[in-house]
Amino acid sequence: MKFVQLLVVACLTCTVMVNAQTPSDRSGVEMTSGQDAYLANLQLNTDLIKLEACSREILRFTLRLNFTNKGKNVVILDKKSSEIPRYMISRSLKDAIKKKYEIEGHVLIGLDPARLTDDSVPEESAFVVLKPGEVYSFVEVFDFDGRVDEGSHDRPLRGLNFLQFVVLTWYYPRASNTKWRDQWQPKGYLWSDPITSNPMPFVVEKNTPVIDCR
Numbered sequence: 001m002k003f004v005q006l007l008v009v010a011c012l013t014c015t016v017m018v019n020a021q022t023p024s025d026r027s028g029v030e031m032t033s034g035q036d037a038y039l040a041n042l043q044l045n046t047d048l049i050k051l052e053a054c055s056r057e058i059l060r061f062t063l064r065l066n067f068t069n070k071g072k073n074v075v076i077l078d079k080k081s082s083e084i085p086r087y088m089i090s091r092s093l094k095d096a097i098k099k100k101y102e103i104e105g106h107v108l109i110g111l112d113p114a115r116l117t118d119d120s121v122p123e124e125s126a127f128v129v130l131k132p133g134e135v136y137s138f139v140e141v142f143d144f145d146g147r148v149d150e151g152s153h154d155r156p157l158r159g160l161n162f163l164q165f166v167v168l169t170w171y172y173p174r175a176s177n178t179k180w181r182d183q184w185q186p187k188g189y190l191w192s193d194p195i196t197s198n199p200m201p202f203v204v205e206k207n208t209p210v211i212d213c214r
Contacts, residue, residue: 029120029176036193041071042130044167044197049139051202054213056156059146059204061163065197066137069130074188076127078169082140085194087165089144089157096162096199102148103157120174129188143213146204158206162199169195 090096170192
């Protein structure tokens with residue numbers, strides 16, 4: 001399903017999240033990273049639809065992802081924005097705000113090859129235009145490792161916890177986000193940075209039924 005616990009994400013996210021300040025040459029494209037939050041206000045909240053246990057360690061979340069334009073300007077977002085290189089689980093909202101995580105997973109979940117393209121021309125129909133206050137939502141299923149490392153042993157998550165994760169929003173390693181941001185500027189601001197979801201509470205019961213996730 002959507003669970004591959006490998007650190008290969010480091011290589012793949014480097015392909016997507018390139019930070020270059022020099023003009024591009026024939027071997028690459030000019031990209032910017034880390035500036036979107038200064039120029040637009042896009043927030044990601046999640047609604048828990050269903051929580052299931054695939055095993056003692058793996059938790060399956062059926063989530064509704066809600067991307068909300070909280071700013072004053074129009075935002076352009078890739079509709080495929082659901083690839084996750086990292087997730088974080090905290091014991092409390094206070095810990096989540098302080099970035100004090102009980103579990104921090106560096107994983108790549110369900111990378112769909114169809115979402116990455118060698119095309120240097122992004123398909124405009126693959127993006128959604130969000131006016132101020134508008135929300136773009138869709139449902140996805142994710143499997144997360146729910147083991148807490150306690151040094152000499154691991155224990156499964158129990159009780160109230162808070163989930164966050166990072167979502168990739170640019171799937172065109174051969175296309176310059178700066179070029180298309182400039183070209184689409186009359187229609188809105190092209191968002192291409194990874195975005196971190198706001199903390200979402202969830203409860204793991206001791207008797208949560210185990211399902212077959214194969």
